[in-house]
Amino acid sequence: MGYTLAALAAPPGEPPSQVYEDCRGKSPGAVVQHATPQGQVAATCVPTPNGLAARPNQPRNASPRRGPDSAEGRAGEPRPRPAQNGQGGGKAYSLEQATSDHAQLNTIAFDGLAFLTGDFGYDTFLPPGKVSDYFGFQYMRDIDARGGGHNTSFLTRIANNVLSILNNGQKAQLLALADEQQADIQRFAMMRLPLIKAFRLNLEGRIPAGSDGLDRQAVVDHSMELYAIDGRLAYRRAQVMADILRRLDDGQKAALSRLKFGDSSTWPDVPEPLERRGMSHEADVAVMTYASEMFSWYAGSLEADTYFCPERHGMYFGGFGMKTAPAMGKRDYAISTSLTGDSGESFLTALFDSQRRAITGLVELQRRDLAEIVQVRRDIAAELRRFLQGGVADQAKVLALSRRYGALDGDLSYLYAKAFAEVGQTLTEPQKRRLSAMRADDPSVPKGPFLYSTPIAPPDMENTGVFFGASR
Structure with missing residues (x-):
């Protein structure tokens, strides 16, 4: 996605000194406007053997991916639509933006701030929609022309519209799926907790005797098992949702066509279509998630399915606890889309070089891991779309790819945990006070720990020593 350091030293077509001149007097990670023959582009100052140099956040002359697996290359499949008139929160959302150095640095820094000013309870918070997320919902949310994608009513409105279109038998299929998947949904959340605990123990310097610190392979192995569950959930979810979608009658298809992907202003407010008596909270959350994702999958594209928000990976450090937890249970609450970037930049300015x-x-x-994650996600999403096309997805392939995804995310998480601990253990008292002041905690927000977004009693934790090389 970016240039190599060698290329930075002598960019073709411009004076070699320009990349250094643009970062003169800046700090590592600073975002600058970099002059190129094609005009000014956003760039991030990165260390090189010759000093700080401006690395463009996207390669010059970059163009959207084309080919048989791209949105444009698949016959009859709509491409991801940008928000109208540049709306959707006023930003352009794409995989290129999500994986850019600028977006990634701000997100990593935001997670660092959350981790160093939070606690185990906040670290455990995870929105349910971040699990098995291969159905285009995050993209639909981010590009919403109305700018309402990060309002707490967004998912509810589209889910209610979809459920009002489905017949009782189809709704029963979703409810049966929710009941079927509850054990794995809960297992996924509970398996995150020991790893989160280990990362916080590492930050606090509470390392088992005889250990040199976190064991990278142990973290990766655990993450692979987590993502195997995630892949199993996604496969079965796609199978059931595709069965419902392929059996829609003409009236149902016409009703869905009036709901526009990326424009929630076309979604009317409808009465609650779901009979919730006797339904558990967990099943309710699952059914609403399925209904919302079923629409984004049906109306979206492969590229929308592949897309992820910058904070999608390394979700063990409290970023969602600081950003999203305050919105839970609040109707029509808008989550700030600038909080991550603004807070991440503030965090970096508070640190020593x-x-x-x-x-x-x-x-x-x-x-390298992030680039492979994009391809793995695309491969999983493409395989799951076989169900929509009337075929059968290869379950073994989905599970193998999911385990690889877990290995990559585990490696990222290990790197984050190690770096955050290095910073946290060297903070001065004035720095700690400054960072704490950046966190606007609301006393009314539950403190966790959480099972996804639901507060739970502190769980009995399995042996965390394995993450420090013990008893492997």
């Missing part, structure tokens, strides 16, 4: 380098260096360290 050596501390800042530990954070900014993660962008380069994760580059």
Whole structure:
């Protein structure tokens, strides 16, 4: 996605000194406007052997991916639509933006702030929609022309519209799926907790005797098992949703066509279509998630399915606890889309140079893993779409790819945990006070721990020593 350091030293067609001149007097990770023959582009200042140099956040002359697996290359499949008139929160959302150095650095820094000012309870918070997320919902949310994608009513409105279109038998299929998947949904959430605990123990320096610190392979292995569950959930979810969608009658298809992907202003407010008596809270959440994702999958595209928000990976450090937890249970609450970037930049300015380098260096360290994550997600999403086309997805392939995805995310998470601990253990008292002041906690917000977004009693934790090399 970016240039190599060698290319930065002598960019073709412009004076070699320009990349250094643009970062003169800046700090690592600073975002600058970099002059190129094609005009000004956003760039991030990164360390090189010759000093800080401006790395463009996207390669010059980059163009959207084309080919048989792209949105444009699949016959009859709509491409992801940009928000109208540049709306949708006023930003352009794409995989290129999500994986850019700028977006990734801000997100990593935001997670660092959340981790160093939070606690185990906040670390455990995870929106349910971040599990098995191969159905285009995040993209639909981010590009919404109305700018309402990050309002707490967004999912409810589209889910209610879809459920009002389905007949009782189809709704019963979703409810049966929710009951069937509850054990794995709960297992996924509970399996996250020991890893989260280990990361916080590492931050606090509470490492088992004889250990040198976190065991990278143990973290990766655990993440692979987590993502195997995630893949199993996604496969079965796609199978059931596709069965419903392929059996829609003409009237149902016409009703769905009036609901526009990326424009929630076309979604009317409808009465509650679901009979909730006797339904558990967990089943209710699952059915609403299925209904919302079923629409985004049906109306979206492969590229929308592949897309992820910048904070999608390394979800163990409290970023969602600081950003999303305050919205839970509040109707029509709008989650700030600028909080991550603004807070991430503020965090970096509060650090000393050596501390800042530990954070900014993660962008380069994760580059290869992140690029492979994009391809793995695309491959999983393409396989699941076989169900929509009337075929059968290869379950073994989906599970193998999911385990690989878990290995990649586990590696990123290990790198984050190590860097955050390095910074946290060297903070001065004035720095700690400054960082704490950046966190606007609401006393009314539950403190966790959470099972997704539901507060739970502190669980009995399995042995966390395995993450430090014990008893492997």
